[in-house]
Amino acid sequence: KKIPGIYAVPLISRYGNQALARHIVGSTRGSVVQGDVEIGLKGIESLYNEELTPAEPNVNVSVVVDGRGELLKGGNLHLRGERGIPARGKNVVLTLDKDVQQTVEKVMDKHADKGAAVVIDIPSGEIKALVSCPSYSYAQGFLWGEEFDRSLNLYHPGSVFKIVVAAAALAEGVVEVDEKFECDGRYVFQSGEEISCWKEEGHGELTFKEAFAYSCNEVFVEVAQRLGSEKLEEYAHLLGLEEGITGYTLQDQGGVVQIGNLQGQIGNAALGQDGVTICPVNLAALAAVVAQDGVYQKPSLVKEIRQPNGKVVKAIEATTPHRVLPSPVAEEMQSMMELAVDEGTGKKAQIPGLGSAGKTGSA
Known part of the structure; x- marks a missing residue:
């Protein structure tokens, strides 16, 4: 049943079922500050919490309507802060290669109960894949043993x-x-x-x-x-x-x-x-x-910080070989x-x- 003024729209989740590099990306689940603004708990989410946090936490939704005030079919919804600023934080761009990361994760999931895998580009030193096994579900949280990022822990080699x-x-x-x-x-x-x-x-x-x-x-x-x-x-x-x-x-x-x-x-x-x-x-x-x-x-994991519009605001320079x-x-x-x-x-x-x-x- 249709209710006037109520519309069902698709919402892009911060983490999907196919999310990659979960240990290194981290999560925001479990803690909140200043109302509904989540803070990063682990990994990149924690380290770059300030950059990833929206400048405008209070979100308004703007839509396109016709002369009768009806929502135009196919019209886009725009999330905006109180002052018109896009309600998104900055983007942290990693060196990881999506295809390489995905491939390595699939191989590890199939053949390893636990372990770690690292792929480094030569000669740049950029980390293209960083995998810790077992992984975990964002929905369920950590199970025993899954919280350890084996790719970054110390071991006798x-x-x-x-x-x-x-x-x-x-x-x-x-x-x-x-x-x-x-x-x-x-x-x-x-x-x-x-x-x-x-x-x-x-x-x-x-x-x-x-x-x-x-x-x-x-x-x-x-x-x-x-x-x-x-x-x-x-x-x-x-x-x-x-x-x-x-x-x-x-x-x-x-x-x-x-x-x-x-x-x-x-x-x-x-x-x-x-x-x-x-x-x-x-x-x-x-x-x-x-x-x-x-x-x-020296290995590198983060390339740069970008505004939501793609403008680079900070480049993370690699060290000199x-x-x-x-x-x-x-x-x-x-x-x-x-x-x-x-x-x-x-x-x-x-x-x-x-x-x-x-x-x-x-x-």
């Missing part, structure tokens, strides 16, 4: 940290890629303590390059002793593992690398355990350093990471016909 050890050792000249080692399945310290290789019977004789590809613990514990804790910390910092994310100051600092001086502490750190916690975004940026021939670009590894060292690392995927522990990540490189890790 495991053997992925061997990228840092290898790069530092090659740059400092304490090892050569073709230097030969003997792995019998364990490394024994002067104190009598020992660290086992994941391959209990040992890898036997292998080069440093092969030790990287097969993720030999014994060899990397040995090489880490040659470097020492100070050099390991120096290169972790140099390679950007403690950096934050441009445009996302909720993540001012990346990982934490504080390694003790005891042999066992250095050995465990070489395996990405004791004293080493890293954010997945920083690990993606680390891989990008190798891919960019030794040049580091700078060299952190000699080009020859980066080229050697590329070859080692390719071998890890072609023949080593990362075979499952191999992409036939395209080529791929990487480093496995577990912790």
Whole structure:
């Protein structure tokens, strides 16, 4: 039944059922200030709450009518503030690519109960996808475990940290890629303590390059002793593992690398355990350093702030890229990471016909 003066019109929801990047975007649900104006609770909604809040919270609706005062069919409704200002806040433009983000989320939802995935553009450092699994429903809110943004939390990286050890050792000249080692399945310290290789019977004789590809613990514990804790910390910092994310100051600092001086502490750190916690975004940026021939670009997540009409009011400038590894060292690392995927522990990540490189890790 029609009621004079009452019209049903479609309303665009702030969050739809197909909303992407829910952890990083955050939400406004649960808290209000100044009447009906919601404040951001998490993520971008919280960090850029001031920019996203409408200048005119009290909304009027303007319509187009005919000479009889009847609403014109097909006419648009306009939401305006009390002074005629559009009742919308500014727009925060992210670096995320909708298609890439959507694809990665679908893959994660299908194949992972929990985890994180990061896609970084080379050479810009722009984050094109940032996914934490499981996701959650805006309507239902968080369920247990869903509130954690695994893409930005800190974790022991495991053997992925061997990228840092290898790069530092090659740059400092304490090892050569073709230097030969003997792995019998364990490394024994002067104190009598020992660290086992994941391959209990040992890898036997292998080069440093092969030790990287097969993720030999014994060899990397040995090489880490040659470097020492100070050099390991120096290169972790140099390679950007403690950096934050441009445009996302909720993540001012990346990982934490504080390694003790005891042999066992250095050995465990070489395996990405004791004293080493890293954010997945920083690990993606680390891989990008190798891919960019030794040049580091700090990851970025926010491009600019725009008025509702599209006018840019603030550009978020990316940092200047700078060299952190000699080009020859980066080229050697590329070859080692390719071998890890072609023949080593990362075979499952191999992409036939395209080529791929990487480093496995577990912790």
